[in-house]
Amino acid sequence: MALIDLVSEDIVKVPLSASTKDEVIHELIAVLKAAGKIRDTGKVYEAILAREGLGSTGLEKGIAVPHAKTDQVEKLTLAIGISPNGVDFAAMDGQPSKLFFMMLAAPDQSGPHIEALAEIARITRSDAFCRVLASAVSAKEIVELFTEE
Amino acid sequence: MAGLIQKVLVFVDGSEESIVAAHYAVCLSKTLNARLTALYVVNTRAVEDLVKTKIFLAAEQEEYTRDIESDAEKYLNHIKSLGRQKGVTVETVQKHGAPFLEIKKEVQEQDIDLLVIGELSKIRSRRDEFYNEAERAMRNVSCSVLIVKDEDRVYEVYESMTV
Numbered sequence A: 001m002a003l004i005d006l007v008s009e010d011i012v013k014v015p016l017s018a019s020t021k022d023e024v025i026h027e028l029i030a031v032l033k034a035a036g037k038i039r040d041t042g043k044v045y046e047a048i049l050a051r052e053g054l055g056s057t058g059l060e061k062g063i064a065v066p067h068a069k070t071d072q073v074e075k076l077t078l079a080i081g082i083s084p085n086g087v088d089f090a091a092m093d094g095q096p097s098k099l100f101f102m103m104l105a106a107p108d109q110s111g112p113h114i115e116a117l118a119e120i121a122r123i124t125r126s127d128a129f130c131r132v133l134a135s136a137v138s139a140k141e142i143v144e145l146f147t148e149e
Numbered sequence B: 001m002a003g004l005i006q007k008v009l010v011f012v013d014g015s016e017e018s019i020v021a022a023h024y025a026v027c028l029s030k031t032l033n034a035r036l037t038a039l040y041v042v043n044t045r046a047v048e049d050l051v052k053t054k055i056f057l058a059a060e061q062e063e064y065t066r067d068i069e070s071d072a073e074k075y076l077n078h079i080k081s082l083g084r085q086k087g088v089t090v091e092t093v094q095k096h097g098a099p100f101l102e103i104k105k106e107v108q109e110q111d112i113d114l115l116v117i118g119e120l121s122k123i124r125s126r127r128d129e130f131y132n133e134a135e136r137a138m139r140n141v142s143c144s145v146l147i148v149k150d151e152d153r154v155y156e157v158y159e160s161m162t163v
Helices: A021-034 A040-052 A112-123 A127-134 A139-147 B016-032 B046-054 B058-085 B099-110 B133-141 B153-160
Strands: A067-069 A077-087 A097-107 B007-011 B036-042 B089-098 B113-117 B144-147
Touching: A021 A040, A021 A077, A040 A067, A040 A097, A040 B133, A067 A112, A067 B133, A097 A112, A112 B046, A112 B058, A127 A139, A127 B099, B007 B016, B007 B099, B016 B036, B016 B058, B016 B153, B036 B058, B036 B099, B036 B144, B046 B058, B058 B089, B089 B099, B099 B133, B113 B133, B133 B144
Parallel strands: A067 A097, B007 B036, B007 B113, B036 B089, B113 B144
Antiparallel strands: A077 A097
């Protein structure tokens, strides 16, 4: 499954209302719950938090990629959130994070999980694309930015 | 047809699409009496990229690599079993590296006639970054490529095929 197959309007939240790291994680998990992609939100939160406990997934240039393996998903699952003003996600450059990609995978899907994360790494290398994504005002716009439609 | 396709390679990555492709490859190889190899590539290139971009910690690199190696063994054994159930011997190969490059090498080294891969995304994108490994392989290998679709039909054909 390609990353692009995971992108649909129901897994995108623009703008995020969260103003803290913890709220961002909760908000993205709520998006996935509403989209019917996950089972127990508490267990997913614990899995994400356990990974964040090892070191923040807040990268540079306003991008964060919280991720975890969890048996609370059937298959590879992505949520995208945009925070126009940015949130302190303990990013490595100390800058606020604006673009969030939350990736969850079942424990026996490490291969597809890695490849989807690598696709995120590839697209986030494009500063221009990230700027356009971060300035999007709707979920529809985000989906359109990923596809040709 | 049998002369045209004597060596078949199926690429497996643990996705549902690749498992469907493996069922098809078993049926095709039996029908053509072709030699079948199943290839799983532990994508160490992607893992290394994730560490470089700081998405992964060093500890995750080791953990995920081990997980993928274990998945590779599990899926390749599963495909061997799929072949055995239909009287087809499946040679399995596990490699490490960038999948599309390892697929390309395997095709060349084994002089493969046909590469079988799972269904690709129906969604088109302007961005080359969205080509996944199977799609990159399809664009780069020297042999013909067969993309397997319609999983219901494939499973039906597989189930009805006698040993």
